[in-house]
Amino acid sequence: MLCLALPITGLAVGTGGVESGMSNSRTAMESSLPTAGTSVGLPSLPALFSLALENDSDLASQRYELEATTKEIDMAWSQLKPQVSAGASYMYQASDNYYTDNPDYDPSNEVVGSDDNEARFEGRTRDTSWQVSLTQPLFSLERWRGVDEAEAQVEAARLELAVGESDLAMAVIEAYLNAFLASREVGLMESKREAFELQHRQASRSYELGVGDRLNMLESQARLDQAIADRIQAENSLDSALGELERLTGQRPEFGEVLGDLRGVNLVPVEGDVEAWVARTTDNLSVRLAERQMEVAQAGTDTRRSGYYPEVNLSLSYLDRSSNDPFRENRDGRASVEVEVPIYQGGYTSASVRQGELSTLASRESLTHQQRLARQDVRERLRNISGNLRRLNALGQSLDSSRLFLEAAEKGEQLGLRNLVDVLDARAELYDLRVQYIDVVRQYLVDRLSLEVAVGDLGADDLMRAMETLKTLTRGA
Template sequence: MLPRHHRRTLLASLAGLLLIGELAQAQLPGPDPLNLNNAPPSDTLDSGYGAPNALPSLPRLFSLALSNDSDLSRQRYESQATQQEVPLARSALKPHISASTSYYYQRADNIYTDNPERYPDEVYEDRVSGVANDTVWQVQLVQPLFSLERWRQVDKALAQADAADLRVAVAERDLALQVVEAYLNAYLASRKLGLLDSKREALALQLRQAQRAYDLGIGDRINLLESKSRLDQAVADQVQAENQLANALSDLERLTGLLPDFRGSTLGNLERIAIEGGWGNAEDWLTRTPDNIQVRLAEQLYQVAQLDTDVRRAGRYPEVNLTLGYSDRSSSDELRTSEDISASIELNVPIYQGGYTSASIRQGELSALAGRAAMTNELRLARQEVRQRLRSLQGDTRQLEALSRSIESSELFLEAATKGEALGLRDLVDVLDARADLYDLRIQFVEVVCQYLLDKTSLEAAVGGLGTDDLVNVMSVLQRISGGDTSDISNA
């Protein structure tokens, strides 16, 4: 009679064979869903969507977002409106020409009406009557000769136009980060969804194996409940991944106006991807923070506040204007009819306006101080962002290196478990456990890669270096992960 442990091994093998026979009768996809006789090739641990397809083009999605995003359109229109401050300010330095016409009706009581006998009717008839009807039209030209306030207003308008351009640049940068984040979320959710689907199938087989062993009397209820719990957790994780994918695709559709398709790409040999750990001296990155778009905008707004204060101070200086005029009066009183040409130079000196000028200057100085504080704060935030992203990148690199080794060890363990099951040294449950653990490790690897790419993109944005090539690099890394390219991620 066989020893007890030999009988248990034999019964476990028999249960595994019965389960595989049931699966074959159920016509599950693929010749061997578990791939028990060989080590699992890396391209079988994918999303389950079939043949790999190209990823949606991230640069193209960003290009669509530039023309589709409503908030960016608003910023552009506001920038164009602000640009008009320049011609408005310059117009105050140019001649102003105005034309006017008027009609006068006058009824007077004067020396002519009081002494009509002293004035001959043929000359003073209308004046003696005291009634006059005049029609006047005139043209006037006013040319500022000296106005410090108006000249400084032009400088302020030019600075405001530059600030408006920087606001658009900030909006474009924020839009790029939003598109990248939504793209990475969609990629991660789609890969998690596929891997969790394969994990769920493996755990379902594990549950059936545990149920079979329990029915045959060679398994216990604890293993059965554990298998059921792990399967339920996998189903819950899969539902969560479906929601995450739907949310990410919704964000991309809102930003770009297009619903991209992330199905089809497989995952390659993740453990063979080399990760470069060095990111250089942190001070080298910190010296680039003044190029941060947000910092440059704050600096430009500070300059606008300073120029606005200069405009307010110029209100204390006199203004000199040249005025040229021409008028033509046609009247029922011939003595009032005239054609005049005039020229004058006017000097306007502000002496006292109730304290308005002093209060206005003080207000401008305080606004400038607030602008300087805002500039300092933005610079500090940019430096903090650089430090945080560098620390995160270093942590991501170490995690990826550890996960790569862990995936390689997990694949070796799965291969050993598969061979041990074939030799009767291990049962089918061990094989399924090893396979489920491998799915979890690959999911973690993809999560860290996406976080790595987001940190790298955010770091470039923090130093003002974010460009289209960075979006291309993000896609390149994801394609290498999907295709199994062993190139160095950091060189992307």
């Protein structure tokens, strides 16, 4: 049994067919999916993926292709079952014969059968006939192996659908995380704009009262303009991410812009060593698909080799023919066992077999390529996760230091030990660090979920854990 580890939809890919099983779970998940204009928390990532499964046209096309491929098995089996046919015909024949070539011939002079010779004397015959025939293959290695090839093709088509669903899952995940990052960046840039606007007003008023520095006023104006530009850029990024989600799911969810104090995020390292994770790539869907495609190529080669073997068929037929020439009327019943031995077909069979062998070699190399890609992907994701954790710890300490520096700069400005530029620099750096912190969390989640995909183990629990991690970024706001 082959199964795609995405229980969020109950989707199973197996030898018995593709079971969608999505209706019950989708109903529950769609009820938790917020739409634009609602003031709720984060939209449900599993629900969005459930909607994407229904909305994606490419995936729908693959489902139809799978259903069409399953008919290959029925067609292959049909070649091993009796073939029954019936037919009827009418034939008019004009001929020159002994009778028509002798115009003086009088059929009435015939002692026997004079009346029956009339049609021949005229040279015109009219026949009607009907026939029923049955052919049953008794031995055909090529047809039997054709069934095995069809079954392998169906299994490969099921895995192609599973790979498509896995790719769709990652597309939804990345779009979701990009939208979350952009929404929080919009909130941060708005807070940054408000802070710089307040400081610009203070600097402008101080300058108007003659107690401030014109340089501080111009610097605060420049920082305010930059904050406005940054916010516009963040809004564009959010629109792009939401547009991608809408394309994938048919819905445009609302993320809000609230960001917490970033103190509750607790990202755990990946358990197990690298080689243990690499060993799990045998369950990678792309690897399994490559394996199945190699089996399809091998089965096709075996079917081609069967062209060297004889075929044995049983044939039964019955013919009933009526004619205006009584000598042509007959009823025939036939039964025969026919053996057909291929001897020479111009080199077609040998060329076909060689072609199948080369296809098998090509698919074997493709399997090796997919295995290497999966192993490399696992190693790269593990390195990224480790690096993200270290970077997140460093950013957490940097955030604490940046907050303290901002407080010191503000107090120093009040005491005349610092100027407004120092305060603006400290505030801008703090906001940039917060954006970087969220981006590292986003990248960690992308790598973590991609790692599960690489080992063929992505499930609803992984998506829910990712959502819980994102929710910690909004707590304490």
